[in-house]
Amino acid sequence: MTRAASNLKINGLQFRRGSRVVLDAIDLQLQSGAVTAVLGPNGAGKSTLLSCIAGLLRPERGSIELDGTSLHSLAAMQRARRIAFLPQTPEIAWAVDVQTLVGLGRIPFQGVSSDEEDRAAVARAMAKTEVAQWAERAVTTLSGGERARVLLARVLAGESDWILADEPFTGLDPSHQFEAAELLRAAADQGGGVVLTIHDLTLAARIADRVIIIDDGRIVADGSPQDALTPQILRDVYDIDAQWLEGMHGTPPTIAIHGRAPRG
Amino acid sequence: MTSRRWAIPALLALVVVLAILSIAVGRVTLTWDMWKAQDAVSRAILLELRLPRAILGVLVGASLGLAGAAMQGYLRNALAEPGTLGVSAMSALGAVLSIFFNIAGLHPWVLPVCGVLGGMTAMAALFVLSGMAASVLTLVLSGIILSALAVAGISLVLSLSPSPWAAGEIVRWMLGGLTDRSFDELTIAAPLIVIGCIAVLGCRRSLDALTLGETGARSLGIDLNRAQWQLAFGIGLIVGGSTAVTGVIGFVGLIVPHLMRSLVGSRPGALLVPSAIGGAALVLAGDIVVRLLPGGSELELGVVMSLIGAPFFFVLLHSMRRKLT
Numbered sequence: 001m002t003r004a005a006s007n008l009k010i011n012g013l014q015f016r017r018g019s020r021v022v023l024d025a026i027d028l029q030l031q032s033g034a035v036t037a038v039l040g041p042n043g044a045g046k047s048t049l050l051s052c053i054a055g056l057l058r059p060e061r062g063s064i065e066l067d068g069t070s071l072h073s074l075a076a077m078q079r080a081r082r083i084a085f086l087p088q089t090p091e092i093a094w095a096v097d098v099q100t101l102v103g104l105g106r107i108p109f110q111g112v113s114s115d116e117e118d119r120a121a122v123a124r125a126m127a128k129t130e131v132a133q134w135a136e137r138a139v140t141t142l143s144g145g146e147r148a149r150v151l152l153a154r155v156l157a158g159e160s161d162w163i164l165a166d167e168p169f170t171g172l173d174p175s176h177q178f179e180a181a182e183l184l185r186a187a188a189d190q191g192g193g194v195v196l197t198i199h200d201l202t203l204a205a206r207i208a209d210r211v212i213i214i215d216d217g218r219i220v221a222d223g224s225p226q227d228a229l230t231p232q233i234l235r236d237v238y239d240i241d242a243q244w245l246e247g248m249h250g251t252p253p254t255i256a257i258h259g260r261a262p263r264g
Numbered sequence: 265m266t267s268r269r270w271a272i273p274a275l276l277a278l279v280v281v282l283a284i285l286s287i288a289v290g291r292v293t294l295t296w297d298m299w300k301a302q303d304a305v306s307r308a309i310l311l312e313l314r315l316p317r318a319i320l321g322v323l324v325g326a327s328l329g330l331a332g333a334a335m336q337g338y339l340r341n342a343l344a345e346p347g348t349l350g351v352s353a354m355s356a357l358g359a360v361l362s363i364f365f366n367i368a369g370l371h372p373w374v375l376p377v378c379g380v381l382g383g384m385t386a387m388a389a390l391f392v393l394s395g396m397a398a399s400v401l402t403l404v405l406s407g408i409i410l411s412a413l414a415v416a417g418i419s420l421v422l423s424l425s426p427s428p429w430a431a432g433e434i435v436r437w438m439l440g441g442l443t444d445r446s447f448d449e450l451t452i453a454a455p456l457i458v459i460g461c462i463a464v465l466g467c468r469r470s471l472d473a474l475t476l477g478e479t480g481a482r483s484l485g486i487d488l489n490r491a492q493w494q495l496a497f498g499i500g501l502i503v504g505g506s507t508a509v510t511g512v513i514g515f516v517g518l519i520v521p522h523l524m525r526s527l528v529g530s531r532p533g534a535l536l537v538p539s540a541i542g543g544a545a546l547v548l549a550g551d552i553v554v555r556l557l558p559g560g561s562e563l564e565l566g567v568v569m570s571l572i573g574a575p576f577f578f579v580l581l582h583s584m585r586r587k588l589t
Contacts, residue, residue, distance in 0.1 A: 056482050080485030091477030093340035094530035107473050108485045138530075154476070 003191040006032040006067055006082075006161040008053060013062035015048055015217075022048045023217045026062065032161055032193035035185060037208035037225075039198060041238055045217040046197040047088060050164050053195065054085040066162075080108035084158040088166035088197075090151045095138040098150050102126055105157030125157040129183060145176035152183055163187055165196040169203060181207045201242065201255040205229055213237055225253075235261050271527040275541040279322065282548035286318040290555050316447045321551050322544040323450070324442070324506040325516060327457045329543020330536055331502045332517015333524070334464045337471035337532030338495055339394070341403055342522060343580060346503045347514025347573070349403070350410025351386040355500075355507035356437040357414040358382025363430055364421045376452050380504030386410050387496035440511030440566030442551050449509045456505030461540070463498030467491050468533035475532060513566045515573020516543050522580065 013026035023045045030036055038046045051057040053064060055071050064071040066082060074082075084105065092101065102125055106118040113121075126132040129149045134142065139150055148168070155163055165184065169177040177200070185207055188194045198204045204211055204225065211228035213221040215237045221228040226244060234242045234255075241261040245254045287310065288294045294314070298306040328346065335344040346352045362368040362378035393406035418434065425431045470491035473481035482488060506513070520542040521535055528538045550568050557563055 054483055056479065075485075076482075076487060077485035080483065083483075085479075085483035087477065087479040087483070091340075091480060093475050093477065094532065095525075096475060096530045100529065100531050101475070104472060104476060104480075104484070107469060110469060 003032075003161065005191070006193060008162065008193070009063075009065040009068075010053070011063045011065075013049075013052060013059050013064065015045075015052060015057060015059045017048075021217055023052070023059070023214075026219060028212070028219070028222075030193060030195060033188060033191050034209040035188045035194045035196070035207055036210045036212060037196055037198050037204040038212050038214060039201070039204055039228075039237075040214035044214045046214055047166050049214065050085070050166050050195065050197060053162075054083055054164050055079045056085070077108045080160075081112070081158065082160050083162040083164060084155045084160040086151060086155045086163070086165040086168055088170070092139050092147070092151075095140040097136050097138055098131055098142075098153075099126070099135040101139050101150055102131070102153045102157050105154040108158065121159055122157050124159075125153040128156060128186070129153040145172055145179075148172055148176060148180060149183075152180060156183070156187065160192070162193040162195070165194070167197050167199065169198060169200060177203060201229060201234070201257070202253070205244070205255055206252045229255060268528050271524075272538060272541065275538060275545060278545045279541055279548065282545055282552065283318050283322060286321060286548050286552055287314045289552055290314065312446065313444070316445055316450050317442050317551070318548065320445050320450055320453070320510065321442050321548045323454060323457055324510050324513065325544040325547025326540040327461055327502040327506055327543070328513065328516040329520040329539040329541075329546070330461055330464055330517075331499045332543070333521040333532070333535045333539035334467060334471065334495060334499060335517065336521050337474060337535065338467075338491070339403060340474060340477075343518070343577070343584070344403060345515065345517035346383075346499065347512065347516070347569075348518055348577060349386075349390055349407035350412075350414055351383055351390070351499065351503050352507055352512045352514055353411050353414030353418075354386035354389075355379040355383040355504045356512050357417045358385075358504065359437055359508050360418050360421050360434050363433055364425060372448070372452055376456060376505055376508035379508035380456060380500055382414075383502075383504035383507070384496055384500030386414075386503075387500050391492055391496065437507070437511040438566075439564035440507070440513040440569075441554070441562075441564040442510055442547075443554075443562055443564070445509060453505045453509040456501045456508075460498045460501030460505060463494050463501065465536060467495055467498070468536060471532035471536075472534075511564075511566055513547065513569050515569045515576065516546055518580070519573060519576050520546055522576075 008030040010026055010028040013023055014021065015023040026049065038049060040046050048057065052059050058072065071079060099122065102122050106121060109118060126135065129152055131150050131153050139147060142150065168180055172180060181203060184194045184196065208225055211225045212219060213228055213233060220237060221233045229244060231243055234240055239260055239262055241258040243256050245256050247253050292309055294306060294310060332345040335346065336342055358378040358381050359375050362375045368375040389410060390406055393409065394402045418438065422431055422434055425434065470481065470486045473484045473486045478488065521539045524535055524538045524542050528534060551565050554563050554565050554568055
């Protein structure tokens with residue numbers, strides 16, 4: 001299923017926490033159908049940017065437009081139907097079963113879609129993430145990797161135009177990281193827009209169509225992974241000595257980190 | 265899943281049975297023959313004593329069960345409940361203050377309204393004290409502060425109270441019960457409680473969404489600010505309305521949602537109605553036990569609930585102690 005293209009337009013975005021400017025002069029145009037990875041050191045403003053786009057934080061200055069409509073003029077439920085958000089440390093407060101948890105992703109659609117449509121969307125999300133076999137198991141009995149898949153299914157159940165995921169791979173072993181990455185990749189291939197924050201440079205290089213690097217609240221690089229993840233930029237942003245290694249015989253690229261390279 | 269379908273009909277049947285028992289059982293047992301004979305004494309017992317008592321039991325039990333389930337859902341904490349967190353005590357303080365300042369006699373609505381104001385103040389204070397992401401520790405501490413404040417206030421009023429009648433009335437609020445309540449009291453409490461229940465039930469979707477935490481709920485389009493005030497309003501009405509008429513009956517909202525989770529699952533919104541039905545059953549059962557206990561005068565229901573509830577609270581806290589550290 002492919003859907004109509006959607007775009008997010010961010011203009012002159014500024015966000016402050018107290019007197020500290022967390023994000024400044026952010027101009028971005030995001031297109032659906034692609035995976036955009038947002039990188040940057042801790043505290044650079046990645047999560048704040050994602051929260052602003054998700055409508056959870058209101059920027060001081062600048063505008064965010066979703067297909068030409070100001071994000072903040074949309075009702076919260078309307079916005080939630082179009083933009084799904086996976087928080088950095090997802091909380092699960094109660095021992096609900098997997099099917100119920102995935103169904104929470106349909107909350108913005110109550111009164112808009114029929115129960116049948118909701119059930120079908122939940123079933124599709126559970127099938128895509130292969131969590132259907134646990135449908136009646138309590139989420140709290142699953143392992144961390146399994147739980148991450150269920151939480152991803154919750155996000156997919158909204159079948160929204162956009163998926164914003166804040167560090168979706170943190171705490172997962174390499175195999176589960178790839179699994180989650182492939183699911184997000186598939187959502188983009190089907191026409192959805194995926195924006196995620198990530199720390200793993202190699203994983204970013206492999207799954208993203210576009211890499212945006214933020215440092216100190218400003219965009220310092222924006223382009224294809226190969227253009228954005230250059231040794232010079234990585235040195236400037238992370239103070240590391242790193243190198244893009246093209247995979248041999250068509251295998252995916254790797255970013256080798258040789259060590260720290262303190263700023264001169 | 266299979267247990268979920270029969271849970272609600274079974275609970276409803278239980279409430280009906282207990283309500284019939286509650287009408288029949290007491291110092292005088294109403295038998296079917298007496299019911300058919302329709303003599304003046306049994307009519308009076310039925311209509312003036314037993315019926316309002318049973319209806320009040322259903323109403324208060326259901327609303328306290330509902331309030332407990334909603335507070336637990338909102339605070340994402342299985343220890344939250346109007347009684348344990350001092351909301352009931354603050355309602356009692358509101359009611360007691362209206363007696364102390366001699367305004368309760370002005371109009372039948374003054375005392376319940378003061379109870380409601382006490383309850384709403386407590387809910388607001390609870391949200392402010394414990395914040396949104398309330399840990400078990402901050403929540404229980406906030407409850408201790410509110411309870412201590414309410415008990416101190418009531419004790420102060422008690423010792424300053426000029427008339428023994430007022431003092432007796434005040435003590436009655438500390439020991440909640442359904443004894444000798446009439447239809448007059450029912451007509452005052454019912455509207456408050458019903459409006460409160462509607463307000464709380466309106467928060468179902470927000471409570472469900474809060475399973476994913478504050479950020480998760482907001483990203484699903486939930487207005488948490490609104491949900492918070494709607495709950496404070498609804499629970500304030502429920503607890504204030506019921507406390508004004510029956511006094512403090514604690515632990516219903518703690519025990520019932522916990523039992524219901526094993527019957528109908530943990531989704532907070534789906535837990536509300538079963539908790540209400542279960543609460544009605546628990547209060548009716550407790551009130552029947554109170555009447556059947558041997559002894560000269562009836563034990564107050566609030567005392568029985570605390571005797572059952574306090575050990576229950578202890579066991580729950582014990583099983584959650586790892587979360588505390």
